[in-house]
Amino acid sequence: MILVxxxxxxxGSAFVLGWLNTSREPVVNLDLLTYAGHPGNLAAVAANEGYTFIRGDIGDSALVEQILTRHRPRAIINFAAESHVDRSISAPLAFAQTNVLGTLKLLETVHAWWRKLSPADASEFRFVHVSTDEVYGSLDPHDAGFTEQHRFQPNSPYSASKAASDHFVRAWHHTFGLPTLTTNCSNNYGPRQFPEKLIPLMIHNALRGEPLPVYGDGRQVRDWLHVDDHCTALNAVLERGRPGESYNIGGRSERTNLAVVDSICNALDALRPRKGGGRYIELLSHVQDRPGHDRRYAIDDSKIASELGWQPTVKFEQGIRATVQWYLDHEDWVESVTSGSYRQWVELHYKSAVPVA
Structure with missing residues (x-):
């Protein structure tokens, strides 16, 4: 079995759903269920005999040790993280607590358990740490994409916390021999994404007739990776990756934020036209840029392509239309996650932001 x-x-939920759809190997899911962790994401497999859910913290060493001793996973895929840049600016200590100290405690507990395995089991075990391209910093418009050799230059509390966790994972391999692998992915999109991130936020606000807040001039560039493509890449890393290595995972779909919002609005115009006419893009509103906003990310995925034979398959325009359709078909899910605390957060970070021309 594997531990997620x-x-x-x-x-993480996309990975679990995909895994149980294609494999008979059981999954144990350890999740603290913070604001972005929604048990409804895995309602479809809640009754699956191959799925076990345990509520808890990766930093709870006693609990993690119990799980490892009882279930004896052949692999761990570590998705647990605070992951939103805006929240990290407001509350950086929470990101250090989860992403740095949580990962460190998890590594210590796993390593102590791993040392007791038989040589054969220890050799086959894998610890896959899921991270971000944001650890590399920002690129100029004509720079080549990030490779695995690019030096870390994190510019936000979030990316700094993930960079620290990546370094700890690397150290546990090189110092203690733990068979770790690290992945650094570009911006993900797809179903079940918490609506504080750009794409689901734009869909949510558009359907409510509210402004579509875009930071600064909106010309920041990101590489967009469909979550299902990301999951197939993680499978490839788990099964064929070399311990001690890191692998960049990209979608080969660089877009400005303005272009992404335009694609969302075009899909909404086609799938659910505005009542009373007009186009959704008319709701676009530029707001004051956030501090330290990275200008461009881009991924060079030649290593994972050549070593593991992986490449993305979902084209952005196809993926964004399917994503918009998913949110239209699951408005009950959106309502269940957009609680009072979510609305307070949006008020703080967007509605109170200064509109700009």
């Missing part, structure tokens, strides 16, 4: 941490979140 943070499996009720956006990417």
């Amino acid at each position: 941490t943070g499996g009720c979140g956006f990417i």
